[in-house]
Amino acid sequence: MESKCDTQEKFKQLQKFIDSMEDRRGALIAVLHKAQHLYGYLSNDVIFYIAEKLEIPSAKVFGVISFYSYFTTEPRGKYVINVCLGTACFVRGADAIMREFEKILNIKAGETTEDKKFTLSGLRCIGACGLAPVVMVNDKVYGRVELNQVKTIIEEYQEEA
Amino acid sequence: MSNFRMHLLVCGGTGCTASDSLELVKMLKESIKKHEITNEVEVVVTGCFGFCEKGPILKVYPDNVFYITVKPEDAEEIITEHVIKGRKVERLLYVEPNTKKRLEGQKSIPFYKKQIRIALRNCGFINPEDINEYIAADGYQALAKCLTEMSPDEVIDTVVQSGLRGRGGGGYPTGLKWKYTRQNQSDEKYIICNADEGDPGAFMDRSILEGDPHSVLEAMAIAGYAIGAQYGYIYIRAEYPLAISRLEIAIKQARKLGLLGEDIFSTGFNFNIGLRYGAGAFVCGEETALIHSVEGKRGEPSSKPPFPAQRGVWDKPSCVNNVETFANIPPIFLKGPAWFKKIGTEKSPGTKVFALAGKVNNVGLVEVPMGITLREVIFDIGGGIKNNKRFKAVQTGGPSGGCITSENLDIPIDYESLSSIGSMMGSGGMIVMDEDNCMVDIAKFYIEFTKDESCGKCTPCRIGNTRMLEILEKITKGNGTEQDLKDLVELGDVIKDTSLCGLGQTSPNPVLSTLHYFQDEYLAHVRDKHCPAGVCQALFSFRILPEKCVGCTACARICPAHCIEGERKKVHVIDQSRCIKCGACYNTCKFNAIEKG
Structure with a gap:
């Protein structure tokens, strides 16, 4: 759990970021990016804060968040597993890879494991089509992934903790 | 730069960095230090070479030797053998698949032979994080020429004459778009660079931004001068962190040298560029949706007219062009519109960058003159289909395009010809499919x-x-x-x-x-409830052919559902009721004894 001190520190950073913007016209998406970067997700508290600070109705802020798939209002796991579902990966069997992850982690794409360790999600093309099919765990890229490698990839992160 | 006798150009594109090219750079630098030749040799991290299939790529300049699939542990050998002793590391050279000959020069490799690089001219050649390297490659000369020698109308005329068309997919003449935006009077106007590359399987815009960000900045400033805008936005996907960071560096460097900002080249022209991030919405590639997103709103499209040239960002006249379109602009001014028009076809001059991917041997980024045939791209440049399978179709234009079959492989590629066969140019994704794709x-x-x-x-x-x-x-x-x-x-x-x-x-x-x-x-x-390619799980099954099965038990051992039975050296059988159709047996069998269908 995050300490209260931590949360306050992050609020301060967010405030500083907003205050430093020269032009607040159209700044909402940039602010949401910053907030999600700081907190990992967008909680109600954060959303209300942003709405007030930018003087935009919170309904509008929610509208923007729900429109863009990049933003999430749910906390995510420690490791976010992204299976690339772009066309190049798809024709080289990415959906079988996705099913294997779903089976082993026992969650569906878009969900997080109960222990909050893994979030599984699909992603549209990271541009490494030469390595298709591609899986990303946080920032690490795994290329030319085969079905029997899925288990090893998960184990790599199980052991770490 | 001239102080070094040798440069090692290492690809820092997304594909190669995913295969440890940055680790390779580290090892090269360590080795150079160890051998005390730091003042002789420099390692440069460049943008994408395009030959992603064989990454990481390392090119030795000026020897013009092209190494492929270089691993970090190869660094020491490259330094001691090639750099110090001048002997090529043969095993890292490209092997021509037919003649089995090792080729050393980039140009001699079939993948590059038919390519003409205009938009990608600096990718894999300069360090994208150093503005001086761009300037050394004639960078910002086109901007200087436009600002000091040409009127805005002349600039627009040049682009009109070149015949350049929008590379984002629609193919609208770029010069006309600039002209209309110029004609609309307003106190403020905007240039927007569409870098929201949403087509899954296309990565040319990202490669240009990662490999040559300044060419886009320069072209935006030229466009700004032409239409009378003082500000430009680059709308880029948040999923492209490397491209974002290189753009940020590039903008900062250009401002520092006065190539962006106030009174550029002392001509009184002011131009600034800011970044706007997308957040995962494919529809934002559409210009009106993109404009709403730039304004921080939901990226929903609106009806045209009014066109962005009339009312765009903040209701001011705006001109939206794609990354690749911009990358073509500086060479048009340096070499002249007549030069550009000579390349490609009459209606679609110039080149197009395609992201060649899928079941093709040489996956990568290719830039070819318009009018080339799909067959040349897939078989000559792409090296044909993986694992000697049969070509089935090629998909162009991404989610907006269509599939093209072998009967149309010889049609020269341009905007019109692709539309006429039910597909489209699109942003340039080209996904090759073989007989195993349904x-x-x-x-x-x-x-x-x-x-x-x-x-x-x-x-x-x-x-x-x-x-x-x-x-x-x-x-x-x-x-x-x-x-x-x-x-x-x-x-x-x-x-x-x-x-x-x-x-x-x-x-x-x-x-x-x-x-x-x-x-x-x-x-x-x-009709037959059958999937001929064996992809749709409900519509095919695996069967062991008794005449081919030797009873090696490999399939029974690998089957995750334990549904294959049979004694050693006797014919095995799959229990269809328990089979989960994972294909593990099919991939394992060395005797082709398992049939899918």
């Missing part, structure tokens, strides 16, 4: 994509695509009827005719084109 499944993949990405504003797209997906799911599960195929066509036509924006108007294309060219395959799914 076309119904591919169509379903694209519709699933557009269904997810439909913004929901208009009904035909929001509900129509959902219904299409349901029908396709029904077919792939073996419950389809022939009426379903007719419904797909009717529904597709309605969605095309009645949707507001480009996304909806083109979304049925993948279904309609596959229905047209692969009707037999659809019929096999609905």
Whole structure:
């Protein structure tokens, strides 16, 4: 759990970021990016804060968040597993890879494991089509992934903790 | 730069960094230090070379030796053998698949032979994080020429004469777009660079931004001068962190040297550029949706007119161009519109960058003159189909495009020819498919994509695509009827005719084109309940051929469902009721004794 001190520190950073913007016209998406970067997700508290600070109705802020798939209002796991579902990966069997992850982690794409360790999600093309099919765990890229490698990839992160 | 006798150019594109090219750079630098030749040799991290299949790529300059699939542990050998002793590391050279000869120069490799690099001219050549390298490669000269020697109208005329058309997919003449935006009077105008590369499987814009960000900045400033804008936005996907960071560096460097900012080249012209991030919405590639997103709103498209040239960002005249379009601008001014017009076809001059991917041997980024045939791209440059399988189709234009079959492989590529065969140029994704790909499944993949990405504003797209997906799911599960195929066509036509924006108007294309060219395959799914490619799980099974099975037990051992039985050296049998159709047995059998169908 995050300490209260931590949360306050992050609020301060967010405030500083907003205050430093020269032009607040159209700044909402940039602010949401910053907030999600700081907190990992967008909680109600954060959303209300942003709405007030930018003087935009919170309904509008929610509208923007729900429109863009990049933003999430749910906390995510420690490791976010992204299976690339772009066309190049798809024709080289990415959906079988996705099913294997779903089976082993026992969650569906878009969900997080109960222990909050893994979030599984699909992603549209990271541009490494030469390595298709591609899986990303946080920032690490795994290329030319085969079905029997899925288990090893998960184990790599199980052991770490 | 001239102080070094040798440069080692290492690809820092996304594909190569994913295969440890940055670790290779580290090892090279360590080795150079160890051998005390730091003042002789420099390692440069460049943008994408395009030959992603064989990454990481390392090119030795000026020797012009091209090494492929270089691993970090090869660093020491390259330094001691090539750099110090001048002997090439033969085993890292490209092997010509037919003659088995090792080729050392980049130009001699078939992958590069037919390419002409204009938009990608600096990718794999300069360090994108150093503005001086761009300037040394004639960078910002075109801007200087425009600002000091030409009037805005002359600038626009030059672009009109070159015949350059929008590389984002639509193919609208760039010069005309600039002209209309110039004609609309306003106190403020905006240039927007569309870097929201949403087509899954296309990565040319990202490679240009990662490999040569200054060419886009320079072109935006030229466009700003031409239309009378003082500010430009680059709208870029948040999923492209490397491109974002290189753009940030580039903007900072350009400002420092006065190439962006106030009074550029002491001509009184002011131009600044800011970044705007996308947040995962394919529809934002559409210009009106993009403009709303730049304004920080939901990225829903709106009807045209008014066109962005009349009322764009903040209701001011705006000109939206794609990354690749911008990258073509500086060379047009340096070499003249006549030079540009000589390349390509009459109606579509110049080159096009394609992201060649899928079941092709040489996956990568290729830039070819318009008018080249698909066969040349796939077989000569792409090296043919992986594992000697049979070519089935190539998909161009992403979720808005269609599939092209072998009968149309010899059509010269340009905007019109691709449209005439039911596909489109699109942003340049080119996905090759072989006999193992099921076309119904591919169509379903694209519709699933557009269904997810439909913004929901208009009904035909929001509900129509959902219904299409349901029908396709029904077919792939073996419950389809022939009426379903007719419904797909009717529904597709309605969605095309009645949707507001480009996304909806083109979304049925993948279904309609596959229905047209692969009707037999659809019929096999609905009539015979059979998936000929063996992809749709409900519609095929694995069977062991008794005459070929030698009883090696390999399949029984690998089967995760333990549903293969049989004694050693005797014919094995699959229990169909328990088979999960994972294909593990099929891939394991060394005797081709397992049949899929």
